[in-house]
Amino acid sequence: MPAVKKEFTAHEKNPLASLDEWEDAVLERYPEPGVPAKTKEDFRNYEQPGRDTVREFYRLNHTYQTYDFVLDKKANYLKFDKKEMPVWNAFDFLNQLVDDSDPDTDLDQFQHLLQTSEAIRADGHPDWMVLTGLMHDMGKVLCLFGEPQWAVVGDTFPVGCAYSDKVVYPEYFKNNPDYNRPEFQTQTGVYEKGCGLRNVHMSWGHDEYVYQMMKDHLPEEGLYMLRYHSFYAWHREGEYGYLLDEHDKKMLKWVQLFNPYDLYSKSPKPPVWSELKSYYEDLVGKYLPQTIKF
Ligand SMILES: [Fe+2]
Numbered sequence: 001m002p003a004v005k006k007e008f009t010a011h012e013k014n015p016l017a018s019l020d021e022w023e024d025a026v027l028e029r030y031p032e033p034g035v036p037a038k039t040k041e042d043f044r045n046y047e048q049p050g051r052d053t054v055r056e057f058y059r060l061n062h063t064y065q066t067y068d069f070v071l072d073k074k075a076n077y078l079k080f081d082k083k084e085m086p087v088w089n090a091f092d093f094l095n096q097l098v099d100d101s102d103p104d105t106d107l108d109q110f111q112h113l114l115q116t117s118e119a120i121r122a123d124g125h126p127d128w129m130v131l132t133g134l135m136h137d138m139g140k141v142l143c144l145f146g147e148p149q150w151a152v153v154g155d156t157f158p159v160g161c162a163y164s165d166k167v168v169y170p171e172y173f174k175n176n177p178d179y180n181r182p183e184f185q186t187q188t189g190v191y192e193k194g195c196g197l198r199n200v201h202m203s204w205g206h207d208e209y210v211y212q213m214m215k216d217h218l219p220e221e222g223l224y225m226l227r228y229h230s231f232y233a234w235h236r237e238g239e240y241g242y243l244l245d246e247h248d249k250k251m252l253k254w255v256q257l258f259n260p261y262d263l264y265s266k267s268p269k270p271p272v273w274s275e276l277k278s279y280y281e282d283l284v285g286k287y288l289p290q291t292i293k294f
């Protein structure tokens, strides 16, 4: 029987006031070592926000990210037939996601990317890692193609096999139709033990999309940073060891090296673009083609 595609309401598509709400929730879960965590009152000051928006976001994410959903999104987006533009125009395009309703930060998407890349550069890491920082959230343009927030951001997890209870709000996986498909609910599900993450379908979002966008242009270590930066159940919680191969185990430290730059580099003092422009133009010119395809 052909699956009927569900139409989502506006609320179901966008339960969060902004994508940053998810990032703030991750930061609350994994506060910066040595820095007192912000209190919930510090974090949010909407009139009636409720942290429930994050819970609702994960309910939707865990309910609708099925194995078939992921394959469908891959078939659509990995054709890269939507748009093509020069790299610097792509940052302007991404910045259409700027959100006025977030009282925490007036940083646009580009500023988050630049702060991440500048923090990496300040620590003396190789230039390809600086570029990885600059590009790592480019996949969020999925929102601009009409994707629901829960198919763009959120912790990622393997589909087609049993869920780890270390994925945040695991109770909502009971709502996922895959939960009732026994072939998807053994430990390795449709995969082989030790098959390597490259053979595993992850829940769909900005990580996989930007990885596929960049896969011919960055070294393997940078590609792992892109592809798995939201896979907290792996790189923070050490779950899903039975899917890993030796290569994944070697690459894990690079994903872990990247994560703090993503989470902890938000600074109220934005980098001055005019002073950085020529460095980044050279960097982009060194590794990336003239245009990016979406
Ligand atoms: Fe991200």
Ligand SMILES: [Fe+2]
Pocket (backbone or CB within 6 Å): 112, 136, 137, 262
């Ligand atoms: Fe990020």
